[in-house]
Amino acid sequence: MTIFNDTKKLINCAVGILLAACAAAMSALPALGAGEETRFSHEPIYPVRERMEVTSLDGTWRFKLAKGLEVPPEWLAPGFDDSRWAGIAVPGTWETQGFKAPEYGTRLGEWTGVYRRSFAYRPEWRGRRVVLRLDGVAQGCRIYVNGHEAGEWGSSFTMCQTDITRWLSDGENNLCIVVNTRSRAWKFDTFDAWSFCGITRSVELFSVSPRGFLRDVRFVSNVGPDNSANITVKVVAGCSEGSADGLRVEASLTDEAYRHVADMRSTVSGATASLRAHLAAPRLWTAETPTLYCLNIKLKDARGNTLQSVNRRVGIREVRVDGTRLLLNNRPIFLRGACLCESDALEGSAMSYATRRAQLAMMKQANINFIRTAHYPFDPTFTDLCDEMGFYVCDEVPFGSRGGEYLNDTTYLRELTGRAQSAILRDCNSPAVIMWSVGNENKFNSAGDSVLAYVRSEDPTRPRGCPQSVGAFGSFVAKPSPNANLLMGHYLNDTRLNNAVSKATMPIINTEYAHSLGLAFSDLEAKYARYRREEKIAGGSVWCFADQAVLTHNDNQRSQTLKSVRVDSLRFIDTYGLNDIPKGVNERNKEGADGVVFGDGYPQEDYFLLSQVYSPLVVTTDSVSAEAGRNTFAIAVDNRFDFISARGYTLCWQLCSLDSIVGQGSEPLSVEAGETESVAIAADVPANVPFADLTLRLEVRRPDGSLCYHKAVTVGLPDARADYAGLLVQADGQKVKVKATADGRLTVTKGRATLLDSPLLLRVGRKPSITLECLTGGKPYGWQSYILTPKVLGVKHSGGGYDVECRWERKPGSAQYIDGTVSISLTEGGAVSIDYAVCPSDSAEGSLLEYGITLSLPSSYDTFHWLGQGPYSHTPGKTAFNDRALWHLNKCDIRFEGNRGGVDLAAVTGGPMPIAVAVGGGNAGLENIGGCIVLTQSLAVAGYGAKFVAPQRALRAGKAGRMEGRMVLGFGTERLLRDVFGALEAANAERPYMENYGR
Numbered sequence: 001m002t003i004f005n006d007t008k009k010l011i012n013c014a015v016g017i018l019l020a021a022c023a024a025a026m027s028a029l030p031a032l033g034a035g036e037e038t039r040f041s042h043e044p045i046y047p048v049r050e051r052m053e054v055t056s057l058d059g060t061w062r063f064k065l066a067k068g069l070e071v072p073p074e075w076l077a078p079g080f081d082d083s084r085w086a087g088i089a090v091p092g093t094w095e096t097q098g099f100k101a102p103e104y105g106t107r108l109g110e111w112t113g114v115y116r117r118s119f120a121y122r123p124e125w126r127g128r129r130v131v132l133r134l135d136g137v138a139q140g141c142r143i144y145v146n147g148h149e150a151g152e153w154g155s156s157f158t159m160c161q162t163d164i165t166r167w168l169s170d171g172e173n174n175l176c177i178v179v180n181t182r183s184r185a186w187k188f189d190t191f192d193a194w195s196f197c198g199i200t201r202s203v204e205l206f207s208v209s210p211r212g213f214l215r216d217v218r219f220v221s222n223v224g225p226d227n228s229a230n231i232t233v234k235v236v237a238g239c240s241e242g243s244a245d246g247l248r249v250e251a252s253l254t255d256e257a258y259r260h261v262a263d264m265r266s267t268v269s270g271a272t273a274s275l276r277a278h279l280a281a282p283r284l285w286t287a288e289t290p291t292l293y294c295l296n297i298k299l300k301d302a303r304g305n306t307l308q309s310v311n312r313r314v315g316i317r318e319v320r321v322d323g324t325r326l327l328l329n330n331r332p333i334f335l336r337g338a339c340l341c342e343s344d345a346l347e348g349s350a351m352s353y354a355t356r357r358a359q360l361a362m363m364k365q366a367n368i369n370f371i372r373t374a375h376y377p378f379d380p381t382f383t384d385l386c387d388e389m390g391f392y393v394c395d396e397v398p399f400g401s402r403g404g405e406y407l408n409d410t411t412y413l414r415e416l417t418g419r420a421q422s423a424i425l426r427d428c429n430s431p432a433v434i435m436w437s438v439g440n441e442n443k444f445n446s447a448g449d450s451v452l453a454y455v456r457s458e459d460p461t462r463p464r465g466c467p468q469s470v471g472a473f474g475s476f477v478a479k480p481s482p483n484a485n486l487l488m489g490h491y492l493n494d495t496r497l498n499n500a501v502s503k504a505t506m507p508i509i510n511t512e513y514a515h516s517l518g519l520a521f522s523d524l525e526a527k528y529a530r531y532r533r534e535e536k537i538a539g540g541s542v543w544c545f546a547d548q549a550v551l552t553h554n555d556n557q558r559s560q561t562l563k564s565v566r567v568d569s570l571r572f573i574d575t576y577g578l579n580d581i582p583k584g585v586n587e588r589n590k591e592g593a594d595g596v597v598f599g600d601g602y603p604q605e606d607y608f609l610l611s612q613v614y615s616p617l618v619v620t621t622d623s624v625s626a627e628a629g630r631n632t633f634a635i636a637v638d639n640r641f642d643f644i645s646a647r648g649y650t651l652c653w654q655l656c657s658l659d660s661i662v663g664q665g666s667e668p669l670s671v672e673a674g675e676t677e678s679v680a681i682a683a684d685v686p687a688n689v690p691f692a693d694l695t696l697r698l699e700v701r702r703p704d705g706s707l708c709y710h711k712a713v714t715v716g717l718p719d720a721r722a723d724y725a726g727l728l729v730q731a732d733g734q735k736v737k738v739k740a741t742a743d744g745r746l747t748v749t750k751g752r753a754t755l756l757d758s759p760l761l762l763r764v765g766r767k768p769s770i771t772l773e774c775l776t777g778g779k780p781y782g783w784q785s786y787i788l789t790p791k792v793l794g795v796k797h798s799g800g801g802y803d804v805e806c807r808w809e810r811k812p813g814s815a816q817y818i819d820g821t822v823s824i825s826l827t828e829g830g831a832v833s834i835d836y837a838v839c840p841s842d843s844a845e846g847s848l849l850e851y852g853i854t855l856s857l858p859s860s861y862d863t864f865h866w867l868g869q870g871p872y873s874h875t876p877g878k879t880a881f882n883d884r885a886l887w888h889l890n891k892c893d894i895r896f897e898g899n900r901g902g903v904d905l906a907a908v909t910g911g912p913m914p915i916a917v918a919v920g921g922g923n924a925g926l927e928n929i930g931g932c933i934v935l936t937q938s939l940a941v942a943g944y945g946a947k948f949v950a951p952q953r954a955l956r957a958g959k960a961g962r963m964e965g966r967m968v969l970g971f972g973t974e975r976l977l978r979d980v981f982g983a984l985e986a987a988n989a990e991r992p993y994m995e996n997y998g999r
Contacts, residue, residue, distance in 0.1 A: 044425055045131055045161055045238070046214040048206040049380070050311060055122060057175070057203040062116040063088035065099045067109075069180050075114050078147045078174035082116045090115065090203060091136075093196040093348035095550060100197070102550045104576045104592075106187060106402050108139075108195040112180040115199060118172045128207040129240060130168060132175075134160045135380060136201030138349070140183025144176040154183030154415070156200075157376030157398045158422035177203075185415050187403035191375050191440070193341055193548040193592055194576075196349040200342075201379050210240035212247045212299050212307040215271075219295055219429045220461055221282075223318040223329045229282050231316065233275040237268045237299060247307070248300040249273045253293050253314075255283070261293065284329050285315025285431040287369045288644045290390035292431070313387060315431025321463050321485045326507045326538040328434065333642045334532070335392060335539030336614040337370030338363065339512060342378055343548040343592070345573045345599035353381055359601060360385055363545060365706060366596075366607060367614035372511055372541040375400050375440040377423045386432035393432045394511065394541070396467075397423055397451065401441040413447055417454045424458050436464040437488060437511065444472055444481070452483035467511040470496060477503050491515065491948050494530070501536050510540025515947035518562075518593050518770035518997045521606040522877030522943035522952055528613050532640075542610065543947075548592030549575045549599025562770045563591050565598055566995040573599045573993070593770050593997055594947070602992055605872040605895055609881040615709035616640045617649060617669065617700045620676070623714040624696060628687040633696060635679045635713070639671040646671045648703035655683045655715070656697055658690045658867070658886070658980055669700070685715075690979060691722035695884060712883035724867070724905040724918055724980075736971050738826050740802035744790040746824060746855070748832060748971065753912050754858070755971055760822050761854035762788045762808040762838065763925060763936045764957075765847075767897070770997050771944060782847050782954075783810050787854060787934070788818075801825035816844045816957070822853065831916075831970040837962060838939075844957035850899060850925050851955055852938040852965050859931045862891050862910035863987050866903050866924060867980060873898025874923075876943035876952040886981060891928045892989035894996055899941045900924045907977050908933060909984050916970035916977055937967040 048054060062082040064075065074080050088097055094113060095102040103109060132143065138156035142149060146169060151162035181197055183189075208214075216236040221229045233251045237244040245268055253262040261282070264275035283291040292313045299308045317329055325332045340363075342349040351359075356379070363371070371391050373382075376398035386393050397420045399406075406412040420438070427433050436455050442448055448466055455464050465486030468476055473489040477500050480487065487504055489496075490512040500508055510531065514523040524542060531537045549565070552574045565573040575593035592599075596606040617639060624633045635653075639646050646669035655663035663683040671677035685694065694715035700708045736755065739747045748756035765786030766772065772782075790806035802824045810816040820838035827833055836853050869879070870887035872895060882901070889896050900906075903924045906917040917924070917935065925936030940963075943952035970976070977984060 043163075043238075044215045044236075044421070045163075045208065046217050046310065047133065047159060047161065047426055048131075048208070048310060053206050055119070055205040057117065057119060057205065058090055060087045061090050062086075063099070063113060065094060065111060065113045067111060069110050069112055069182055071112050071114055071178065076144050076147065076176050076178065078176075080116070085116070088115070088198075090199045091201050091350040092198060093200055093350050094198045095194070095196055096346060096348040096350070102194050102196070102552065102574070104194055105192060106190045108181050108186075108190060108197070110180075110182055111197065112178060113198060115177040115179065116174070118174050119205070120172055121168060121170050125168070125207045127210075128165075129163055129210050129213070130165045130205060130207045132162050132164045133204045133206065134177075134199070134201070135203075137177070137179055137199050138195070138197050139181045139186045139189055140179070141199075142178045144178070146174050154185060155398065155419050155422065156183075156189040157378075158419050159426050160422075185399070185403060185406055185412060188399040188406065188415075189376070190402045191341075191400045193343060194348070194550050196343075198350070200348070200350040209307045212237060212239050212244060212301060214238070214297070214299055214308055214310060216425060217297060217310065217312070217429065219312070219314045221316045221318055223284060223316070225330055227281070227284060227329070229279045229284070229316050229318075231262065231277050231279060233264060233295070233297065235266075235268070235273045235275070235297065235299075237271055237273065244268050244271050246302050248302070248304070249275060250298045250300065251275050252296045253277070254296070255293055256291075258294070279316065282316045285317040286328060286333075286643050287390040287392050287432075288641055290388060290431075291315065292387060295429075312429055313384070314429055315387060317431050319434045319462060321507060324504055324507050324536040326463065326486070326509075328642070331642060333392070333538065334640070335370035335509065335541070336368055336616075337372060337392075337394075337539060337541030338366075338368050338545040338596075338610070339372045339374040339541045339543045340545045341374055341548050343546065343550075343599065344601075345549045345551045348550060351379070355601075356382060357385055359546065360389055360391070362597065362601065362603070362607075363391070364389060366611040367616060367708065368545075368610070370394070370539060370541060372396065372437065374544070377427060380426060383427055383430040383432055387430055391432055392434045393430070394435050394437050394509075395423060395427055395433045396437045397439065397455065399439045399442065399451075401439070404442050407442060407445055407447045410447070413450055416447065416451045420451055420455050421458065424455070428459055433462065435462050435486060438464065438466045440467050441469045441472070441490065442466070444468065444476055449481050449483060452481055456483045463507075465509070474499065480506065497530070501534055504536045507538040508534075508536055509538050512543045513540050514542045516542060516544060516594055516596050516606055517591070517947040520771040520944045520946045521596065521609060522875065523946040523949050524609060524613055525877055525880055542596070544594045544596075546597050546601065547573070547575050547595035547599040549573045551600075562768060562773055562997055563593060565993045565997065567993050569994070575599065591770060598993075605881070606878075608872065609878055612709065612881045615700070617646055617709055619698055619700070619709070619711045619713070621713055623716055625716040626685045626694065627718065628685050631683055631685050633681040633683065633713075635681055635698065636676055637669060637671055637679055637700075638676050639673055641673045643673055645673060649708065650701045651679055652699045652701055653681050653683075654697045655685070656695050656885075657686070658693050659982060662686055662689075662694075685717075689717065691724075692717045692719035693722065697883065697885065710883060712885060714884070735830055736826070736832070738801070738824055738832055740795055740804050740822075740824050742792060742795055744792040744804065744806060746834070748969070750913075750971065755912055755915070756855070756857065756969070758855040758857065760790050760804060760806060761856065761934075762790065762806075762818060762820070763850050763852055763854045763938070764788060764808070764818070765849045767927065771947070782849055785811075786849075799825070810844070815841060817841050818844065818957075827968075829970075830972065831968050834937075834967045834969070835964070836966075837964045839962040840957045840960050842958065844960075846957050847942070847951070847954035848940060848957050848960060849942040849951055849954055850936060850938050851940040851960070851963075852923070852925070852936050853967060854925070854934060854936040855967075856929065857908060857915070857933045857935060858911055860911040861908045861915070861933050864889055864891065864896070864906065864908055864926060864933060864935075865981050865984060866900055866906040868903035868906075868922060868924075869901045871895070874901030875899055875941055878944065888985070888987045889926075890987040890989035891931075891933050892991050893987070894990055894992060897927045898925070899938060900926060901941070905980055907981055907984065908935070910986070913972055914974060914977055914984060916973045918968040918970075920966035937965050939963045939965045
C-alpha cells in the first residue's frame, strides 16, 4: 500500500508539472531569426497526420537554384511564369537531384532555391483554420502564399507549422517556398557530414476548427511493480473564438484487435484536461516486445459535436532513472546501440519510407536495440517505424558543435528552446523515444543548461543529457547539471572511464564509442565487454551505422580513393573525397566513411562483427571433450535480453569433421532473461576422424529462422589435432626445382613450367587506408613502402638449398633497415621450405603493422582456401565474427584482403597446379596487387585501431629484435588437399564496387 501511495503521489506530481509545461507551451515558437520578433503565427498546434485529414503537397514542384542569398522579387509573385523552370521532387535534396555539387560540413556555400507550385482550395476548409506543415527544410525558408509572406523558419530538422488561412482564396492558390543555406543559426545544422539542402521532408496541409482544436496531447503511462499501469492523457486545447473552457474531451485506448481497454472523459478547464485510467494487465512496450495500442481522442463542443479527432499509436511503458540505473518498466535495460544519420548515397537526407524501413531491418538483424539520432530528430516516419519494429531511440535536439560560437550570444537561446519545443511536440508520444539528448559536443555553459532545464520542464517523463567530448565530459561528471540525469560521454579510454565510473551519480551512456572510420572497428570488442561489466554503464552507441556518403560522378576523386568507394570508372560513393581540404578547415580528417555499412546500405565486414558482439544470446562454451561413440555435450547459453526468454529461438548444431557433417540437429532454447542455461547436445562421434579434427558448429536462430549468433566450439579428442605443416612436408609431391637468384628472387619450376617466380619480399605494414591517414594527419603510418624488395647481400648454395642474405631498406641508402637470412630448401616430400630470421637495425623507427616474408604468386592463381578462422580478416580486436572452418575466397572479392588467423593449412588454386601452404604461427596475410595474390607469413599482426585509437599490438621496429618464421609450399599435393579441402571448388567474387577505401 505504501508503494502504491508513493507511486500515486509521483504520478500526480508529474501530471501537475507537465500540465504547467503544456500551458507554457502556448507561447509562440521562434522562427527564422529567432532573436527577433516574428510577424507570423507559429503557435503550437498538435500535428495532425491522419490520412483523411491531410492534403499532401509532395511531388514535383517547379524549381530554380541561384548562387547567393538574393533572388529576383518577381520569382515570388503568384502570376510568375515558371513553366521553363526545372522540376524537382519534394521531398528531395538539391545534391542528389543534380542541382548542385555536394558540400561538406561548414563548407556549405551561400545558395537560394525557389520552389513553386499551386494547390486547389478544398471545400472542407471553409470556416476553418488551414495550417501548412513543413517537416524539414534545410537550412531555412520563407513561405509565400499568393504573393504574401506567410512564415519563416530556420531549423533544418524540426517541424514548422504555420497558419496560412488569411492568405488563401477560392480556386487555385500559389505556394512559393524560398529555401536558403543561411538561416541565422545555420551552423547548428552542419555536422561531420554532407550538408544536404532543400525541402527534405514532406509538405502537408491540414485544418482545424477555430471553435476548438488541440494544441498538445501527451500520453503518459506509469507502470507498477506488478506490471499494471496507470495511464494519463493530458490535453491542451485552443479556441480562436474565445476560451476553450467547457470543451469536452473523450479518449479511448484499443488494442491490436480493436478491443477497447480504456475509455476516458473530461472537461477542459483553463485550456487543459486530464484523463486517467488504470489497466490491470496491459501488454507493455519494450524494444523486445513492441506492443502498440491505438489512442483516439475526440475534442467536442458543449453540445457534443466533434470538433477534432486524432489517432495515435502509443506504447504502455515507463522509463526513469533510479540512481545509476536506467529503468524501463522498473527493470534495468542495456543499450546495444549505434549512432545513425539521415544519409543515403542516392536519396541524401530525403530517405524514402522503403529505404528507411530496409535500413532499420538491417539494424535489427545486427542485434541493435538502441539508436541515437545523430544529431537531430529524424523524419516522423522514423519514430513510427521504431515504435513498431522495437528500437529504443535517443532523440537529439539539434544544435551541433560547429555552431558553438552562437552559445555565447543569449539571443540564440530562444532559437534553441524553440528547436527543443518543436521536437518534443512532435515526438513526445513515441514509446521508442526513451531519452532526449541536447546538442552534440558543445561546450557546456549556461545556454546549454537552460535548454536542458527547458527539456526537463517540458517533458519530465524522459531522462535527458548532453553528449560531450572527452575533456568536457570529465568536468561534467565531477559537477553535473541538476537538469541532467544521464551522463553522455564520447570515446573514453580506460583511465577516463575508470574516473567516470568512480564519480558517477547517474547512469553513463557512451553516446559515441568505437569510431568505425574506414576499416577500423578494433575498439568494439573490448569496450563492449567493459560496458557490460559496469553496473553504472547502461550501454552506448557505436559511431556509426552507415557511411555518410553521396553518389557522385566526378573525376576529382581519382586522387582521393581512400575517402570514397569507387563503384566503377566514373562513379564514387563519396565520403568527402571531392576536394582537398584547406589548411585549418574544421573538417580535416573528419570524413564520413564511418559506418559499418556503405552509403548505399551494403554491409561492410564490421557489420557482421557488430551483429556478433551485440547478440542477446551468446554461447560461452569454448571447447568440449569427446570419445569415440555416443557423447553428450553441455553447451552454456547466456540470455542477455532484458525482458524476454529465449523461447522460440533455436540452437542449431553440426558436428563436423574436415570432410563431412557427422551429426546435426537442433535444440529449443528456453533460458529466461538475464540467466544462463546448459543445453545438452547428444551426438555420435566416429572412431576414425580425419586428422582427429572435429568442430561443433553452433547457430542461434531467431523465431523467423534468421541468424542471430554463431560459434564454432573445438571438440577435443584423445588424439591431438594433426600437425598440418608436418603432413605437408611428408606428402608425396611431384619433384620440382628450386632456385634463388642473385637479385633476390625465388623460382620454382617443374619441367618447362614456372610455378612460382617471386622476389623475397618483406611486409612491414598495410596498404594505405583512410584509417591510417586519419591517425597521422595525412602522413603515412609506419614505413612509406609497406612491402619491401630486398637488396641481396649474398647467396650461398648448399645441400641443394640456398641461404640468401637480404637487407630490406626503409628507403634506399637509409640507416633504417631490416636484415635477414632466408633459407630455402626442398624437402624429401617435394615441398619447398622457406625458413627466415629477420632483425631491424638499431635505428629503425616506426611501427610494423604486419611483418613477415611475402611472396607474389603468378596471376593465374585466383582462389585462396584455408582451414582456420574466417571468413573475415582476423586481427586484434576483430575476432568475434570468425569461426574455425574451411573457407575460400576469390582474389577479387571485396573482403579478400587482410590477415587470416589460426590458419592450419591453406591452398591456392587456379594456376598450373594447386599450391598447399603452411604458415608458421597461423597468420596468412592476403592482398591482391596488380591481379596477383600476395601472400605473407606474418610474424606479427596489429589491430586496425579506431579513429582515435592507434592500432593495437603494433610492433615497434626498434624493439622487435630477432624474429624467426617459416612458410612451407607443397606442389602436386592434390591428394592431401583433397582430404582436407575436398573438391577445392572455385569461389565467386563478391565485388559490388571496384575499390573500397583503398582496399
